[in-house]
Amino acid sequence: xxxxxxxxxxxxxxxxxxxxxxxxxxxxxxxxxxxxxxxxxxxxxxxxxxxxxxxxxxxxxxxxxxxxxxxxxxxxxxxxxxxxxxxxxxxxxxxxxxxxxxxxxxxxxxxxxxxxxxxxxxxxxxxxxxxxxxxxxxxxxxxxxxxxxxxxxxxxxxxxxxxxxxxxxxxxxxxxxxxxxxxxxxxxxxxxxxxxxxxxxxx
Amino acid sequence: xxxxxxxxxxxxxxxxxxxxxxxxxxxxxxxxxxxxxxxxxxxxxxxxxxxxxxxxxxxxxxxxxxxxxxxxxxxxxxxxxxxxxxxxxxxxxxxxxxxxxxxxxxxxxxxxxxxxxxxxxxxxxxxxxxxxxxxxxxxxxxxxxxxxxxxxxxxxxxxxxxxxxxxxxxxxxxxxxxxxxxxxxxxxxxxxxxxxxxxxxxx
DNA sequence: CGGAGTGGTAGT
DNA sequence: ACTACCACTCCG
Numbered sequence: 001x002x003x004x005x006x007x008x009x010x011x012x013x014x015x016x017x018x019x020x021x022x023x024x025x026x027x028x029x030x031x032x033x034x035x036x037x038x039x040x041x042x043x044x045x046x047x048x049x050x051x052x053x054x055x056x057x058x059x060x061x062x063x064x065x066x067x068x069x070x071x072x073x074x075x076x077x078x079x080x081x082x083x084x085x086x087x088x089x090x091x092x093x094x095x096x097x098x099x100x101x102x103x104x105x106x107x108x109x110x111x112x113x114x115x116x117x118x119x120x121x122x123x124x125x126x127x128x129x130x131x132x133x134x135x136x137x138x139x140x141x142x143x144x145x146x147x148x149x150x151x152x153x154x155x156x157x158x159x160x161x162x163x164x165x166x167x168x169x170x171x172x173x174x175x176x177x178x179x180x181x182x183x184x185x186x187x188x189x190x191x192x193x194x195x196x197x198x199x200x201x202x203x
Numbered sequence: 204x205x206x207x208x209x210x211x212x213x214x215x216x217x218x219x220x221x222x223x224x225x226x227x228x229x230x231x232x233x234x235x236x237x238x239x240x241x242x243x244x245x246x247x248x249x250x251x252x253x254x255x256x257x258x259x260x261x262x263x264x265x266x267x268x269x270x271x272x273x274x275x276x277x278x279x280x281x282x283x284x285x286x287x288x289x290x291x292x293x294x295x296x297x298x299x300x301x302x303x304x305x306x307x308x309x310x311x312x313x314x315x316x317x318x319x320x321x322x323x324x325x326x327x328x329x330x331x332x333x334x335x336x337x338x339x340x341x342x343x344x345x346x347x348x349x350x351x352x353x354x355x356x357x358x359x360x361x362x363x364x365x366x367x368x369x370x371x372x373x374x375x376x377x378x379x380x381x382x383x384x385x386x387x388x389x390x391x392x393x394x395x396x397x398x399x400x401x402x403x404x405x406x
Numbered sequence: 407c408g409g410a411g412t413g414g415t416a417g418t
Numbered sequence: 419a420c421t422a423c424c425a426c427t428c429c430g
Contacts, residue, residue: 029407033401036407194231232412239411240422 122174136171150175299339325377339374353378
């Protein structure tokens with residue numbers, strides 16, 4: 001007897017690189033025969049072309065720049081790469097600065113106004129401005145598997161010896177934590193945005 | 204602020220006995236403000252017009268026959284009805300015999316073939332045939348809140364003094380119990396039926 | 407896999 | 419335009 005496939009996991013051309021689509025057939029219950037679809041990105045996180053450091057040259061070919069941290073000697077890096085199977089990629093410090101003063105535009109070439117960050121998220125590091133923090137934070141929120149918390153080192157130590165104290169996995173902002181009241185305020189904003197969307201669609 | 208009622212569950216005169224109408228206000232989304240109506244029958248099982256004893260006269264007015272068990276005296280019944288708030292309705296014995304030799308037909312007036320019961324389910328009671336047991340069993344499966352097990356009294360006692368020993372809540376079949384192997388066999392049947400349904404829907 | 411809840415539409 | 423109904427998603 002030819003039993004149909006109950007679990008089927010496939011790569012799929014329409015999906016971003018590294019994503020897989022899995023179809024699972026419901027076998028029992030009232031909804032037996034229906035198919036649940038799951039998407040997995042395990043193994044490869046995010047589009048490699050978006051992982052910093054990023055070239056700001058216009059090109060459809062993704063060519064990430066690879067500059068190593070200055071205080072890591074070549075020999076120590078080779079040893080680490082051998083241990084970890086060369087999976088840990090070096091990260092450029094302050095890659096965000098390369099994108100400074102570049103703004104997004106709409107189709108009419110009108111620049112889109114700046115987005116303001118909450119006051120409590122303060123820039124940290126030498127010569128880092130608010131727009132730069134925004135890029136840094138947005139990238140972290142997109143990529144990081146772990147929580148985005150900001151830099152833990154003190155402001156003075158970062159400004160004097162950034163190479164030592166900057167954590168490249170975290171955005172260039174001061175350490176911040178979110179409380180119940182923050183969550184509540186954000187929920188209210190979402191509620192309000194939904195209301196306005198409703199009204200807009202009705203009209 | 205005047206908050207409208209979001210969930211309202213009511214008995215409703217227009218509904219069959221035991222049904223409840225619930226109105227639920229949609230709170231979010233594009234259809235916010237609309238009301239969904241749900242009907243529930245929890246608490247009372249089945250349409251009272253289908254509960255035996257059933258008249259076989261054609262009539263849109265439901266007029267159940269009410270014959271009391273002969274061995275229950277009027278005084279004892281009155282006492283019980285006082286205790287239980289007159290909620291226990293008397294049941295006619297062997298009401299199934301009234302429906303004997305009546306078969307279902309399709310729209311072309313062709314009679315639908317008999318359904319066979321498993322061998323182990325044996326008819327019990329004076330002059331009860333397989334088709335009668337089937338009606339009896341089907342009704343029990345539809346109505347009973349408690350498990351359907353069949354008659355517990357012995358065959359001889361039932362045939363000699365049915366009025367005393369017949370349990371009107373159970374179908375007119377010998378006591379039957381279901382084992383692990385029965386369940387397994389049934390599961391296999393269901394699996395097979397589902398497979399065929401899938402194939403049919405695909406074609 | 408079930409259930410709550412919303413989106414979408416045929417039919418009036 | 420509205421209603422009643424079904425389809426579907428999303429979450430636990």
